[in-house]
Amino acid sequence: MTLPSKMSALIQCHDGYASGGDRDMPKDLTGLVELAEVPLPEVGPGQALVKVARAAVNPSDLMFVAGLYGQPRVKGAPAGFEGVGEVVAGDTPLLGQRVSFFGSGSGTWAEYALTDAKQMIPLRPDLKDEDAAGLIVNPMTAMAMFGIARKDGAESFLFTAGGSQLGKFMIGLGKDHGLAPIPVVRRAEQVEDLRALGAAEVLVTSQDDFKEKAAEVIKARGPRVLLDAVADQISADLFFAMPKGARWITYGRLATKPPVLREMGQFIFMDKRIEGFWLSQWMREAGVEKLGKAVTDVQARFATGAWSTDISATLPLNEALETSAQALAVKDAKLLIAP
Ligand SMILES: NC(=O)c1ccc[n+]([C@@H]2O[C@H](COP(=O)([O-])OP(=O)(O)OC[C@H]3O[C@@H](n4cnc5c(N)ncnc54)[C@H](OP(=O)(O)O)[C@@H]3O)[C@@H](O)[C@H]2O)c1
Incomplete structure (x- = not known):
């Protein structure tokens, strides 16, 4: 050519x-x-x-x-x-x-x-x-982070920016693998669509009863992983409302104002952790076999219409x-x- x-x-x-x-x-x-x-x-x-x-x-x-x-x-x-x-x-x-x-x-x-x-x-x-x-940035991140949530052994997981493309991919994975996805969104008009995709619950931060609803869902479903693209005060408050052993995995900072951490004792007495996730780092460390499987699975999900x-x-x-x-x-x- x-x-x-x-x-x-x-x-x-x-x-x-x-x-x-x-x-x-x-x-x-x-x-x-x-x-x-x-x-x-x-x-x-x-x-x-x-x-x-x-x-x-x-x-x-x-x-x-x-x-x-x-x-x-x-x-x-x-x-x-x-x-x-x-x-x-x-x-x-x-x-x-x-x-x-x-x-x-x-x-x-x-x-x-x-x-x-x-x-x-x-x-x-x-x-x-x-x-x-x-095919790479969001789908591979969804696969990698869903793997983290799955490994944790809880029956549900929470994630912010729940109506994002990545959020929708994670709902599909949760639904197909029996791990209840709980997206957190700002706009109530997203609830129906996310439910139709397979969200077990949808928490809407702009609703007056958000705090009470979040506490209720966390108590009932016991999520131990928060996958967070926003990194604002709401993310921090959700994390501190989660049970013992909870992990706050921050992978985006869509909010401009960082949160205040008010419950430092939870890191000492409740075994809680804050971590970061960056796909570039994950891909460097994953190894050929894990990467190859993720690439095959991602393509299969799109080809079969499980994701679009x-x-x-x-x-x-x-x-x-x-x-x-x-x-x-x-x-x-x-x-x-x-x-
Ligand atoms: N760390 C990594 O390796 C990695 C890899 C891939 C993606 N990411 C991150 O994943 C996130 C999602 O990516 P995407 O491509 O799926 O996004 P997207 O489809 O463009 O959607 C963005 C979403 O973020 C929400 N949002 C924006 N600002 C917000 C705020 N201040 N508070 C709450 N929600 C907010 C939007 O909600 P509204 O509809 O209400 O505006 C929308 O649902 C991004 O932060 C991206 O940088 C990170």
Whole structure:
């Protein structure tokens, strides 16, 4: 295949981390990335080049381009953590195949992206590009964290941002494996849909009786794991209301104001723990067998319809800046980029 010397990409407007100012999740991409013609990335040893079909826009991408993620930005480099596409160059047996992948050194919001040749995921033919575009970040995290909840041995588990894509994936896993999922959400209008997906209970933080309802559900069902993407005072209060041995696993910080921890004695006398979860770290430590099983299971869930990706819009690169605000404002659905 003859490759072009240049490509279109949404490149980062800033270097490093944000200093002070707004710590909130950006509501559109303006001022954070810009459309540009850039040289086609050069494939180095151990790398492959993928022609991108679809790329996901996840909260981690938004936090990253805003300088609020755990890695520094690189001005001028294409943004975008994950995507799906065809392998077009590199020293790999997967040349010509469709893969899901993480961009490494050159992001996925571009016509072409570089990736680590050893970490590409060859795809089942019956997997849709819409699901394969975001096959790694949320699905693999859901698998990994559900594994943690399952190992704990309790019969239920609690999780915040319960209507997020990740939350919906965890509801499906809980339902299918007999572990009662208890999502926590802000909006009452999500309750019915989450119940229909298989939530055993849904706790709504905006309702007046939230505290009482939460105490009642915790007493009745005894969850010992709180998977938390929000990290606010409500998360802390839920954790301190949980039984002996409870673990608060924080994997996102959607809230801008951190919580106050008022019950430090529980760490001493009730064997409680706060931990963090980051998929990158989990993947480094998981080992080939565990990773391979998770990848197979994730693909099977999408292919059989046990999971699906709700999409707000699929935007070409040249429309992404203009329309990202509208697409990102849609609740409970993902924005995809189609270079
Ligand atoms: N640590 C890791 O390795 C890892 C990996 C994957 C994902 N994550 C994290 O997982 C989370 C979910 O990702 P996703 O892609 O599934 O999200 P998503 O589908 O974009 O949904 C975001 C959800 O967060 C809720 N939310 C936003 N701000 C909130 C706040 N201040 N308080 C309560 N709820 C809030 C939204 O609720 P409303 O509908 O009410 O606005 C929405 O349901 C993100 O924080 C992401 O960074 C972490």
